[in-house]
Amino acid sequence: MTTKPEPVNGTAPVRRVRSGTSGGRQRLVQWTFVLPMVVFLLLFFCYPVLRNLTMSFQEWTVASFYEGGSPFVGLDNYVELVTDPIFGTAVLNTVLFTVGSLAPQFAIGLGLAVFFQRRFPLSGALRGLLLLPWLLPLVVSGAVFRWIYDEGFGALNQLLLGLHLISDPVPWLSSTRYALLSAIIANVWVGVPFNLVILHSGLQAVPGSLYEAAALDGAGPWQRFRHITLPLLRPVIAIVLMLGLIYTLKVFDVIMILTGGGPANASETLTTWSFALSFEEFDFGQGAAVGNILIVIALVFALFYLRSIRDTFRSRGGRG
Amino acid sequence: MSTTQRVINTLVGIVLVLVFLAPVYWMINVSLQSSEALLRTPPVWFPFDPTWSGYAEALRTQGSHLLTSLVIALGTVLFTLLVSAPAAYALARFRLRGTLALVLVVLLVQMVPGIVMANSLYPVFSQLGLLDSYAGMILADSTLTVPFAVLILRTFMSGVPGELIEAARVDGCGQWRAFGSVVLPVCRNALITAGLFSFLFAWADFLFAVSFTTGNTIQPITVGIYRFVGNQTTNWNGVMATAVLASIPAAFLLLTAQRYVAAGITGGGVKE
Numbered sequence: 001m002t003t004k005p006e007p008v009n010g011t012a013p014v015r016r017v018r019s020g021t022s023g024g025r026q027r028l029v030q031w032t033f034v035l036p037m038v039v040f041l042l043l044f045f046c047y048p049v050l051r052n053l054t055m056s057f058q059e060w061t062v063a064s065f066y067e068g069g070s071p072f073v074g075l076d077n078y079v080e081l082v083t084d085p086i087f088g089t090a091v092l093n094t095v096l097f098t099v100g101s102l103a104p105q106f107a108i109g110l111g112l113a114v115f116f117q118r119r120f121p122l123s124g125a126l127r128g129l130l131l132l133p134w135l136l137p138l139v140v141s142g143a144v145f146r147w148i149y150d151e152g153f154g155a156l157n158q159l160l161l162g163l164h165l166i167s168d169p170v171p172w173l174s175s176t177r178y179a180l181l182s183a184i185i186a187n188v189w190v191g192v193p194f195n196l197v198i199l200h201s202g203l204q205a206v207p208g209s210l211y212e213a214a215a216l217d218g219a220g221p222w223q224r225f226r227h228i229t230l231p232l233l234r235p236v237i238a239i240v241l242m243l244g245l246i247y248t249l250k251v252f253d254v255i256m257i258l259t260g261g262g263p264a265n266a267s268e269t270l271t272t273w274s275f276a277l278s279f280e281e282f283d284f285g286q287g288a289a290v291g292n293i294l295i296v297i298a299l300v301f302a303l304f305y306l307r308s309i310r311d312t313f314r315s316r317g318g319r320g
Numbered sequence: 321m322s323t324t325q326r327v328i329n330t331l332v333g334i335v336l337v338l339v340f341l342a343p344v345y346w347m348i349n350v351s352l353q354s355s356e357a358l359l360r361t362p363p364v365w366f367p368f369d370p371t372w373s374g375y376a377e378a379l380r381t382q383g384s385h386l387l388t389s390l391v392i393a394l395g396t397v398l399f400t401l402l403v404s405a406p407a408a409y410a411l412a413r414f415r416l417r418g419t420l421a422l423v424l425v426v427l428l429v430q431m432v433p434g435i436v437m438a439n440s441l442y443p444v445f446s447q448l449g450l451l452d453s454y455a456g457m458i459l460a461d462s463t464l465t466v467p468f469a470v471l472i473l474r475t476f477m478s479g480v481p482g483e484l485i486e487a488a489r490v491d492g493c494g495q496w497r498a499f500g501s502v503v504l505p506v507c508r509n510a511l512i513t514a515g516l517f518s519f520l521f522a523w524a525d526f527l528f529a530v531s532f533t534t535g536n537t538i539q540p541i542t543v544g545i546y547r548f549v550g551n552q553t554t555n556w557n558g559v560m561a562t563a564v565l566a567s568i569p570a571a572f573l574l575l576t577a578q579r580y581v582a583a584g585i586t587g588g589g590v591k592e
Contacts, residue, residue, distance in 0.1 A: 029495045030414040034422065037407035037470060044463045045429040048440040055440060065446055112336065120329035126337050128574065132344060135570035137524035139542040140563045143549050144347045147556050155346055158363050189343065250433040253526040257546055274435045279531060284439060291436040302431045306424070 049295065052288045060284035070285070077289040086265050086273060090290075093180055094269040097255075098248045100184040101191060105244060106237075108188070109195025114225070116196075117203050127200070134193035142257030145186040149173050149258070176266035179259045183267050187254050191247075195240055202236030203229070235308060242305040246298050270294055347567075351375065351560035358556050374557030375565075382562045385544035388454075389523055392540060393569075395458040396522035397515045400465040404514065405507075408473030409499055413485070423474070430467045437463055438531040445532055452537045460528040465518035472517075476510030477503065513580040516573055523569050541566050 056077055058070040081087055116127045133141060148155045149172035157169040172182040206229060214224050230237075252271050255261060261268035261276060268276070270290055278287025338345075350358065352370035411419050441460065442451075450456030480503055488498040504511065526542040533539055535547070545566065548559050573580075 026495075027416070030410060030416055033406040033410035033414070033495070033499070034416070034419075036403045037466065038422070040403055040462070040466055041425065041429060044437070044441075044459065045432060047444075048437045049432060051440040051444070052436050055443075065443070115329075115336070116333070118329055120326040120333065122330050122333065126330075126333040129337050130340055132341060132570065132574055135520060135574055136344075136567050137526070137542055137570070139524070139526045139545050140347075140566050141343070143545050143559055143563050144343050146549060147350060147560065148343060148346060153359055153361065153363065155363055158361060162362060189340075192340070246431050250435065252435060253542075256526070256530075257549060271433065271435050274439065275527075275531075278439050278442070284443065287439050288436075291433060291439050294433045295436055298431045298433060302428055305431075306427065 052291050052295075055284055055288035056286075056292050058285050060282065062282045064284070065282075073285070077285045081286055081289050086268060089265050090268045090270050090273045093267060094249065094271075096180060097184055097187070097251070097267075097269050098245060100181075101187045101248050101251075102241065102244050104188045105191040105195050106241060108192050109240075110199050112192070112196045113199035113203055114229070116200060127196070130196060131193045133190050134197075138190060138253035139257055141186065141190055142254045145182075145189075145254075146173065146258055149182055173259055174263055176264055179263060179267040183255050183258050186258060187248070187251055190254065191244065194247075195244065198240045198243075199233070199236060202233050202240075205236075206232045238308040239305065242301055242308060245301050246305070249294060249298055249301075344567075347560050347563050351378075351557055351564045353557050355555050355557055371557075374555070374561035377555060377558035378561035378565055381558070382541060382544045382548065382565070385539050385541040386565060388538045389541040389566075391454055392457045392461060393519045393522040395454060396461045396465055397518045399458055399462050400469050400518040401511060401515055403462070404466050404469035404473055405504065405511065406499065408470045409477050409503055411470065412474045412478035412480075413482075423471075426467045426470050429463075434464075434527045438527055442531060450532070452533050454538065456532055457528065457538070457540065458522075460532055461522040461525050464521045464525060468521070469514040469518055472514050473507065473510050476507050480506050509580070512577070516577055516580060520569055520573060523566075 055070075057072055057074060059073045059076070060070045064070040112127075112130065116123055151157060151169050151171045151174065154172070156172065157166070160166045161169065170178060172178050210228050210232075211224055214228055219227065250271050251269070252275065255267055255269060255272050256275075259267040261272040265273075270293060274287045274290035274294065276287075277290060278284045349365070349367050351374045352367035352372075353364055354371045354373060357364050357369075410416065411423055437460070445451050445456050445460075448456075450459070484502055484506065485498050488502045489495075493501065524542065525540070526546065529540040529543045530546060533543060535543065539547075541562070545559065545562055548554065548562060
């Protein structure tokens with residue numbers, strides 16, 4: 001990362017002369033640079049997180065907004081959540097969605113990264129084009145997939161029927177059997193570029209001489225990948241998976257526009273459920289409680305993430 | 321690698337891109353069909369007979385939403401750079417107590433799920449009259465962009481030669497003047513990168529848009545598409561035309577600023 005000390009050679013004396021006269025004032029001026037950001041972080045991160053915590057212990061209804069009043073109810077919201085049959089579904093769906101998205105995203109991203117590591121004409125331009133899905137608004141991608149998945153006229157069913165891979169149109173979005181899978185496929189498409197970019201930049205850091213040496217020793221492509229690429233890429237892989245996980249946990253747009261969490265909660269994840277509780281049922285207390293569960297999960301993986309970037313930093317520093 | 325091998329690689333690469341970007345092609349293809357053509361089986365695979373009716377409908381029904389998103393995105397860029405640039409500079413340059421902790425905090429806040437912010441800010445926005453307002457949307461969207469911009473700008477700004485800044489300081493510039501007249505011009509590219517991504521994040525935001533707007537006064541384009549799709553009698557050529565129009569910023573970014581894109585993805589370390 002970027003924690004290296006600033007180069008101050010030769011400039012330190014100048015600073016000392018100036019700060020000798022007005023060190024305190026100087027520091028005060030320096031703080032004015034960070035102040036706006038600190039205020040923003042306090043108002044728009046600290047406050048919401050704390051407020052979300054207190055809201056989860058309160059009972060909210062539509063009336064809370066008009067007449068005020070959201071009485072303290074202790075752990076009631078959490079108890080209600082856990083005993084709600086949707087809870088189990090949402091947790092399971094969240095796990096399936098996350099793992100089901102991450103594994104193919106990573107595999108495809110790594111495959112593409114390795115392929116585009118080769119030098120050939122247009123390599124860079126083609127790799128650049130593959131970033132498009134990551135840049136498109138998720139709502140746009142969701143809308144496109146929604147039409148592709150359309151049972152009667154969607155391109156996917158038409159294609160599969162034409163190839164005689166299926167005999168009847170598949171209700172991709174309207175059947176409880178396929179809804180989650182359909183959302184996962186769309187989300188994989190969205191997430192591949194992120195994996196590709198990070199893994200590709202990781203691959204660039206692997207010294208080419210290692211491959212040459214291994215090739216001289218008679219190592220085949222798979223052996224080189226297995227014994228050189230993978231071990232050296234390990235820290236980057238950790239980062240990409242950790243970030244992917246945190247990012248996938250809060251996927252909202254794709255599911256909302258494809259299925260809205262339905263049919264019959266078949267594609268409901270904790271994130272869409274939290275939204276439904278708050279903004280459709282106006283039970284902000286329960287919505288907040290689900291949100292807090294998400295925060296805890298995200299925080300656990302965030303700590304893993306911070307640890308792994310610290311390790312990369314160290315190992316990089318160690319190698320010089 | 322022999323020439324044939326390279327050519328084969330290029331061909332494989334082209335096929336991979338074509339397959340992977342098929343959904344994007346489909347969006348464009350459908351946007352150019354008439355509503356009747358969309359109900360044909362097998363579908364019309366190529367837009368040999370394009371019509372612009374989808375775009376006409378898109379502009380008629382979604383044009384104002386595109387404009388709303390444009391205003392929100394530009395406002396977010398402005399607000400984000402104003403807040404982030406000085407902070408990034410301070411975190412990169414000044415040895416203030418607690419700066420390292422602050423960097424850590426900035427990294428961590430990116431991981432707070434958006435739904436939590438939407439949930440807890442809604443009552444506040446409701447009280448302050450920030451629902452259905454540009455100011456509210458800009459502030460909310462800035463939660464997506466400020467941490468990202470701070471991290472990416474900080475990386476660039478720690479690379480600005482200290483001699484440059486000291487020279488300005490010796491000439492009698494105050495900290496802020498040195499920042500404005502020396503640091504910012506040198507970091508132009510980084511500011512462009514942070515600005516472009518901030519624009520894109522705000523433009524693409526759906527969660528805050530659907531949470532904090534009711535559609536009575538302003539409606540960002542993402543919510544426009546969402547409600548458009550939810551409509552039972554949807555004209556899909558109109559939806560796809562809107563989708564194409566909503567993709568213009570992304571395509572623009574990819575075509576004109578590709579070298580910044582990879583920097584944006586890797587440099588910030590995190591994309592929410």
